Amino acid sequence: MSLALNLVLNGQPRTVDLDDPRTTLLDLLREHLALTGAKKGCDRGQCGACTVLVDGRRINSCLALAVTLDGCEVTTIEGLADGGRLHPVQAAFVNNDAFQCGYCTPGQIMSAVALLAEGHAGDDPERVRELMSGNICRCGAYRGITEAILEAHRTLADTDREDAA
Numbered sequence: 001m002s003l004a005l006n007l008v009l010n011g012q013p014r015t016v017d018l019d020d021p022r023t024t025l026l027d028l029l030r031e032h033l034a035l036t037g038a039k040k041g042c043d044r045g046q047c048g049a050c051t052v053l054v055d056g057r058r059i060n061s062c063l064a065l066a067v068t069l070d071g072c073e074v075t076t077i078e079g080l081a082d083g084g085r086l087h088p089v090q091a092a093f094v095n096n097d098a099f100q101c102g103y104c105t106p107g108q109i110m111s112a113v114a115l116l117a118e119g120h121a122g123d124d125p126e127r128v129r130e131l132m133s134g135n136i137c138r139c140g141a142y143r144g145i146t147e148a149i150l151e152a153h154r155t156l157a158d159t160d161r162e163d164a165a
């Protein structure tokens with residue numbers, strides 16, 4: 001028996017038939033919906049490669065059972081750009097060479113988007129590193145990642161100031 005799961009996926013309402021209630025959100029995205037941006041690194045909540053947003057909060061999608069997310073809003077790296085325009089965090093990762101192999105990058109970016117939205121990091125590199133500690137980069141591109149997040153923070157703050165003016 002399959003279960004009907006309703007999601008808002010990257011801004012679009014979707015109904016998905018789940019054959020197996022044990023399917024994780026990560027497997028649903030990658031294996032059933034062909035959204036392969038979120039990566040499977042450890043599959044046990046230890047690397048952050050699978051990070052996506054659920055209702056605006058970052059989660060390890062390898063640990064979330066899809067069946068528990070009925071009615072939720074899910075955002076993946078595929079849903080971040082605005083048409084052809086990169087999200088400020090994506091643009092900042094490019095500007096700062098914040099990757100080498102790129103395997104961890106979608107998870108790093110999704111985590112950074114949520115971190116900036118949470119408003120906790122400010123312009124403190126140590127705080128950024130601490131708040132990003134759940135996202136492992138085996139290539140050691142941490143310096144660029146931190147610089148990218150700080151740049152995105154400045155870009156988003158400038159945008160907020162312009163919007164308020």
Ligand code: FES
Pocket residue numbers: 039040041042043044045046047048049050051060061062063
């Ligand atoms: S694959 Fe989910 S945390 Fe590593």
Ligand code: FES
Pocket residue numbers: 098099100101102103104105136137138139140141
């Ligand atoms: S860029 Fe290779 S794992 Fe991070």
